[in-house]
Amino acid sequence: MQSLAAKLTFDLTSSGEVLVSLYSSLLDQIRTQEMAAFKQPQKRRQSSGQNSSRNTRGRAPSVATSTRSDTTSGSRYAASRRSSAGSSRSQASNHATPTPGARLERSASVASSRTFNGISERQAATEPPSDGLGLDEDNLSEVIMAVNMLPRGLVGCAYYVARDEKLYFMEDVKIGGPDVIDALKLFIDPTVVLVSSKCVDEVFNRLDPETRNARASVDGRSGDQTRLPYLLECRPNAEFGYEAARNKLVNLRMGQPTGPKVTFVVPGDIVAHEDISTNLEGGFAGRQGQLLRLAGWINMESRITVGCAGAVLSYLQRRRVTTYLPGDKAAASMFRVGTVEMFSLSGSMFVNADTLLSLQITSTECHPNAQNQGPASRGWSSGGSKEGLSVYGLFHYFARTSQGRLLLRQYFLRPSLNRAVIDERLDTISVLLRPDNASLFDQLGEMLSKIKNIRLVTANLRKGISSGLTKSRSVSTSVWPTLREFVFYSLLLYDHMTELAGGEGLAIRAKILQRFEKQQLAAVGTLITVVVDFEATREQRRTVVLAGVDGELDEIKRTYDGIESLLHEVTNHIAGNVPAELNAKINVIFFPQIGFLIACPVEADTGAGVFEGPINDPWEKMFVTEVSAYYKNSNMGELDERFGDIYGRICDKEIEIVQELGERILEYEEALHDVSDICGELDSLVALAKGAKQHNFVRPRLTDENIIKIKGGRHPLQELTVPSFVANDTYLVGGAGTEPGAAPFINHSPQPGHDGSVSEGPSMVLMTGPNYSGKSVYLKQVAIIVYMAHIGCYVPADAAKIGLTDKILTRISTRESVSRIQSAFMIDLQQISVALSLATRRSLLIIDEFGKGTESNDGAGLAAGVFEHLLQRDAESPKVLGATHFHEIFEAGFLQPRPSLSFAHMEVRMDTQASQVDDQITYLYNYRPERSTSSFGTICAAMNGIEPSIIEKADQLLLLASKGADLVEVCAELPGAELAELEDAETIAREFLATEINECQPRKLVDDLVTLASSTDGAS
Structure with missing residues (x-):
């Protein structure tokens, strides 16, 4: 029996004829499928009780002949639901026998750190859709930062990027301060911030100004987290301990087991003989050996930063424990630390939040759609906010890939001081904007829009999620079409970059030509193309394997397709024993995991079937729907014993093949990640070029x-x-x-x-x-x-x-x-x-x-x-x-x-x-x-509606001030009306004081005063 591995195995170092053949075949198949998508699909033939030749792909239910349920996983729960609704799928007769093939062989060279945890598609049918791509996108978007500052200004920081699986360290800052905290926050742009409970108060004030001295609880989170762009947690100081953090780092297993195996054991290390062979996988055995290995990557003497790394690792472990059950192997793929690296702020321009706000470099505003409104954070909501009017906003919508948008945002938050890096970007933009590259420039954007974030795809592949199909997600967004499309457009991008005029010296072009492994990409595309039946996958909404991959699977499918004619004969045999006066329409139907059943109409009065078998051999009732009752008899038992759950066997067999396909694909994981990252870098540069051209x-x-x-x-x-x-x-x-x-x-x-x-x-x-x-x-x-x-x-x-x-x-x-x-x-x-x-x-x-x-x-x-x-x-x-x-x-x-x-x-x-x-x-x-x-302040005031009298008074005061006058004395002078009023009051007062009250009559005195006041008012 010819195996698939034998059909696909070829020497990657041999002549390029095999590569060209596979590459051309892949391109032709994808182009053919893309062209077929524009054509009107043919209508499916409906079953009418007659024998018809059909393949195993999706077909309409049949009443006159046997049917099988349209389920993607074959689970008992899904089958019972569909059977109760009467939604079943008819069987097909035998078709031409394809070339037999064997199952995929598992490669012995799969790295130990690259595991494929298969999840049965039959179990996946009962899983909620949220376990698909959406949750992983949130996890991959997380950036966890731990920061600590001692009273004397010693600052340490470490952060973890889930998308890159990297843990970053910095050198301890000897003379730091709160401004360093602000710079780190802007540089890293975290989604989660961890701080020590003994950290100085100024750090809390900078990270959460509204709470100021109010601390978050040790085991909880601070109040209303929606007002912050990240999740702030105050953790016990013990999690930031140096020794505990060093032990956690020693237990990490990073990198690939290459080179000679060394056993490094010192007095005090207790290592059993069997432990040595296990620890050799990492290159060294023993605690001191691992510390030596780490010291080659990071500065272990930065005690504050190492303690922060320990807090990050503790947080990642808590997330795994709360997400997975104990013993679940899939937990190892969540928040895995693949590598550790050092980072420094010295290579970037220093900018603080005031600068970013004042210059409008980035600006986040509430999403106009009320259903998408929420906290403006990647870890909380993917659509809670949108980019407002900002400098970054002029470019970000030109980026077509998620990894490109992320890298472009990093460019704007981290301006570089490295002239070589700056000149590389400027040179790339210059070449892309050349007139003779105009056509190619437009095509690059179209090709990049087809390239997805392959890190998310491989993360799902490691967990065994190969389809990701739900009612709201089409087959085109599942793992296999995404991978095949990624490979196709990556190879197409490689060819186009070779035609880029004037791009011989570009760093990004050199990366593509040197690090795009065409043979490996073609191998991945070929593996998927010769195994997965995309048309049947689209119809049946599960991953279907092509004919010729596995001989046993092909034989089972041929038997399954031939059941239809057999059930038609059994139906005629059973119908012959039904009394003619009942005029009952009897069908024999097959349901996955339930087996073969006899279906007959239901009496409206009794709710039972119109015929329940002969008296000497009654049928066993299984279940009843609104229109039919389903029974088993000895004939159905014989069919069950002979064929069993044949549809479940097909699904199980295809799941095994798809799992082994995933393991083969994960052998190329690093190459795929490298290509994906380079495509993101090219996408960010293309976005900068398009923004420059647009504006x-x-x-x-x-x-x-x-x-x-x-x-x-x-x-x-x-x-x-x-x-x-x-x-x-x-x-x-x-x-x-x-x-x-x-x-x-x-x-x-x-x-x-x-x-x-x-x-x-x-x-x-x-x-x-x-x-x-x-x-x-x-x-x-x-x-x-x-x-x-x-x-x-x-x-x-x-x-x-x-x-x-x-x-x-x-x-x-x-x-x-x-x-x-x-x-x-x-x-x-x-x-x-x-x-x-x-x-x-x-x-x-x-x-x-x-x-x-x-x-x-x-x-x-x-x-x-x-x-x-x-x-x-x-x-x-x-x-x-x-x-x-x-x-x-x-x-x-x-x-x-x-x-x-x-x-x-x-x-x-x-x-x-x-x-x-x-x-x-x-x-x-x-x-x-x-x-x-x-x-010209008064003119501006007049233009904005200030009263003319106010403007006139202001001009007078400005003129006097320019002449050096005392404005206090000027403002103390009374207006003419007020001065005349005071003079009148003085005249009345003097007349009153000159009058001899004792010598005149009071009545006459009052009349004289009134007369005097009236005459004064009249004169005024």
């Missing part, structure tokens, strides 16, 4: 010089909301440094300022001018252009030369909240304090109207002090863009002119003769050097 961005020039030179810069979001946008230039030069090697994150950079490569220019530009003239938009657009350049993305400008910038620090927006005890001005001070403490000569500071939240003299003094402090750094001065309305700091000479300080304003045009207030000022939004002397 007319240009390539920036990255340089080691500490300079920002932008020509025709634009704000990428503002220009989408206005009919026309006025572009402006920017020129800033940071400090040259006081010593060689002043930029530690640039190993190869020439020192600017020492070789004359950097031109002279200001390190600080202060902008003044009217409100609503575009100052804030200008400040933000410069910061956004610098930010996008470090992502490796094209920028909104005519040209841009950007020096590497280690930090972008902003004081633009104030995030006030009733849960924060700080006032708006105190929040402004905290932002400035962070900026001043972190800024280096390579940093960019954006300061917009600092000091406006307090008394004007104090605010002006603080603003002048901050600007003067930054200017006095000289060679270590950062690049600063500021805006202020405190003109007194210039007029009083608090900021002396110097080459490093420049002034500018946004141009406006005044027309004092205009009758309408709106026509008195025209905003031109043009960047102009020199300082503006007025903010």
Whole structure:
């Protein structure tokens, strides 16, 4: 008997003829199936009680002949439900005998860490749909971070990415602080955050500002978690212990057993002889051996970080215990730690939450569909929120794969300081946007849209979920079509990348050509194509094996198809014993797991069948439906004994074959994951290229010089909301440094300022001018252009030369909240304090109207002090863009002119003769050097509906203030009407005092006073 393994086995290192044949066959079969999808399917023939030749694929139920239930798993529960509803499927006669084949042979080279836990499809029929792809997508989306900070500022952090099965460590930060916690939170973007119960209070305040000093319970979670973008848990400090964490790491089994096997045992290690052979699978035996192995990957001396890793591993173990029953082998595939790696923040630009919010890099808003609204977190809800108006939002919808969208978001949250990485991305975008690659560029997006996240597929395959078919999920989204489509379009993508004009030096092209194992991909596609019958799978909604794969299975199917004619003869035989006067229509039906049954009509009065067998041999009633009663007799018993549950045997046999197919596919798991990750990287780069083309961005020039030179810069979001946008230039030069090697994150950079490569220019530009003239938009657009350049993305400008910038620090927006005890001005001070403490000569500071939240003299003094402090750094001065309305700091000479300080304003045009207030000022939004002397605040007030009398009074006070008048004295002067009233009152009082009350009559005195008051009122 010819085996399938013999048919599929070929030498992967032999000549390429076999590969080309298999590859061509795979392409032809997939193209044929895709073309057939557009054609109208033929109508199925209905059974009419006659013998008809049919195959085992789905057919309509028959009344006159035997039927079998349309169940995908063959479970007794599913069969009984369908049988009670009268939904059955008719049997078919024999068809042509296919070429016999043998079952799939299991490969002996399957790695021990790659297991395939088969789950019977007959059992899967009773499982809820939520055990399919949806739950695994949530699990794979989780990022668990543990962080701890000691009172002296020692910070450690470890996090686990479920999608990559990697546990990441960082070096302990010796002199850290709460700002490091914020940076880690933004860098990792976790879904779960674990903190120690003995962690300093400031960490809790940063992770959950609303609770402040209120701690979460040790074994529970803090209150209302829906207000946070992650799940915050406070765990006992014992889970962060160094020794316990080291023991957990020692027990991990990671990597593949390659190379020589070494037994490393020291005194104190108790290892039995049988344990040595087991531990050899990991390469070393014994505790010390495993510690040596770990020390080759991570720094075990970072005690705080190692303790955080132990807390992460404890959390993963708790999740496994609560998800699976004890002894379930599938638990090993959930949250498995495949590798450990070190990570560092030094290779990324430092940005905090204030910067991301102020520049609108990312923005999450509530989903407009009320049914999809929920917590904005991947781990909680896949559709609870949507991307709002943001810089990332300009690109993310161009990404076609889930892994590509995830990587693209990481690009925007982690701007790089590695020029090689940035230039690689920019070079790729440049090649993709070449005119001669236009057609190929469009095809790449279409091909990438067909490539799914293969890590999710293999995760389900390891658990034995091979179909994933439900009422709401079609066969096209199950494992086998997804894998076959992935292989096809990956190979197609390989061919297209070879045709990419000008792409010879691209890193992504080299990855595809070198790491796309065409032979292995073709082998995976061929395995699936020659085993799975996709047409029958679509009809029967379960994985069906093609004819010719297994001879025993083919024989059972032929017998099953031939039962129909046999049942027709048995039906005629039984019907002959039924009295003719009953005129009863008797059928013989087969139900999986129930067997062969006699069906006859039911009497409406009694609820029993019209005929229940001869008196000497009565039939045994099995069950009754609304229209039929089902019985067994000796003939049915003979059929049951001869054929048994033949449909169940077919399902069981196909399940075994499919399970072995899955084991064979998992041999190529690492290659498939590698291809999937590379496709995600290409997808993110294609999204950046499409966004650049859509919005007319240009390539920036990255340089080691500490300079920002932008020509025709634009704000990428503002220009989408206005009919026309006025572009402006920017020129800033940071400090040259006081010593060689002043930029530690640039190993190869020439020192600017020492070789004359950097031109002279200001390190600080202060902008003044009217409100609503575009100052804030200008400040933000410069910061956004610098930010996008470090992502490796094209920028909104005519040209841009950007020096590497280690930090972008902003004081633009104030995030006030009733849960924060700080006032708006105190929040402004905290932002400035962070900026001043972190800024280096390579940093960019954006300061917009600092000091406006307090008394004007104090605010002006603080603003002048901050600007003067930054200017006095000289060679270590950062690049600063500021805006202020405190003109007194210039007029009083608090900021002396110097080459490093420049002034500018946004141009406006005044027309004092205009009758309408709106026509008195025209905003031109043009960047102009020199300082503006007025903010035109009263005109802005008039344009926004303030009363004219208020505007007039304000203008008078401004004029007097400009002349140096005492405003207190001016405001103390009384108006003319009030002054006349006081004079009248004084006249009445004096007349009253001059009257001799004792000498006159009281009545006459009152009349005289009234007369005097009347005459005074009349005179006034």
